Amino acid sequence: MKILQIPTGGLFSDGINSFIVEYVTAMDKSEMDIRVLATNNAEENTLQRVKESGCEVVSIPYRKQNIIKYFFKLFRYIAKEKIDIVHVHGSSAIMSVELLAAKLAGCKVRIAHSHNTICENQRVDQILRPVFDKLYTECFSCGQEAGKWLFGNRNFIVIPNGRSLKKYEYNQKKRLQYRKKLHIPDDALVIGHVGRFNEQKNHKYLIQIFYEFHKRYPKSYLVLIGTGDTVTKVKQQVTELELENYVIFIGAVNNVPDYLSAFDVMLLPSLYEGLPSVVIEWQISGLPCLISDNITNECKITSLVEFESIETTPETWAKDIVELKIEDRNINKDKIFKEVRDAGYDIDEDAKKLKELYESLYSFIK
Structure with a gap:
């Protein structure tokens, strides 16, 4: 065949x-x-x-x-x-x-x-x-x-x-290793995003959200994984907002799960999506996710996902991040895996x- x-x-x-x-x-x-x-x-x-x-x-x-x-x-x-x-x-x-x-x-x-x-x-x-x-x-x-x-x-x-549950499983050793690799302090709060740099992913708005959050929480970093047509514009925006020391561009990598262990929160303020596989991956890794309400609620297969409108201000998203519950990912692992399996993923x-x-x-x- x-x-x-x-x-x-x-x-x-x-x-x-x-x-x-x-x-x-x-x-x-x-x-x-x-x-x-x-x-x-x-x-x-x-x-x-x-x-x-x-x-x-x-x-x-x-x-x-x-x-x-x-x-x-x-x-x-x-x-x-x-x-x-x-x-x-x-x-x-x-x-x-x-x-x-x-x-x-x-x-x-x-x-x-x-x-x-x-x-x-x-x-x-x-x-x-x-x-x-x-x-x-x-x-x-x-x-x-x-x-x-x-x-x-x-x-x-x-x-x-x-997705493979084993592949995206949270790993404390990888967390420490990749934070060290990225020169991020162990006690910093790291926001992550994985996605191609294009208009759909709404990176301009994502950077504005981080700008507002960083003002409230200076010991924070944003890590962006992916490549695409708009990456130059996004880098220019980061420079204009004087965030160069706090926004890290990784490019395309084959070991995304390793980086996920180093993050604390994930953002996806997309203009539109189908059922984004990245949100499934983030949940398997035990990461709280704040995503656009333009995205189908079918991707919410655990309690880790919260929605917000991109019609609101970046300040609203920043406040939402502050209010997200960040649980111990080692303790929460078995519960998350069961929810993912039960949802058919x-x-x-x-x-x-x-x-x-x-x-x-x-x-x-x-």
Whole structure:
């Protein structure tokens, strides 16, 4: 059984690619040949994670650079390799590009997987919806809201953004080690954020929140993990607010769980999200999370998550951080793990179920 995973935005360190890597790493790949599509602009960090998972990386030109060339390269590859299942990950009907290439290439199982509750180019999305609905054979979603956004009243299957409990488990030794590495005092309060630098993640507002909090709590730091188009602007904002000594830019890393152990609170003031996998990871690590109320409450699988509106002032968010309950993560660990398992976000179980789905779909075409 040959399966091609296609992240439509390219192979970067974002939520969609994190989903793909977590699943293909945890999955029993016997009698399965899983490949992941990359582009010429693929991020080296994410490429390495895919290769380490035991999957082949397929490189073709980036869709946004030359969509015609991208389409025909993809079509020829699927046809030549006789791919059985194409699993397309995205946020809109623009996935029609990949789904059409797969259909014309003779692929009989074409999965459209919704990872968000909105998209950047809504006009193109609306134009393509009628075509899109005729191209996919199966529809998956990261959550109920993301599924309704893209598939409406059609039946869809929710595939949770499962995570390894062991991998994201809080580690006191790592906490001390990484605080030392970042030159952060043991008694400082550290706010963290993991996400691609783009308009959706609302980093400008995030920095304003930290600015207000830092005025109230000078012994505080903000650590930002990720890369992206807006990182230069954000660094400039940090300089203008004279926060250079307290805001740390990490870039893209393969060991996010190690850094999570060093943090105390997580912020996610996004403009929109589907069901962000990072919030699941943060909860597994026992971290209190303050997130935008634009984000679905489906991601609140423990008592660690609180919501706030991005229509309020940064001062309001700063006050909310002060009021967050920060518990002993070692003592709280077993309780959190049980809540995560009960909510269906244990990757070991989730990967088994996804493999069973693939096998069931494959059996119908053979």
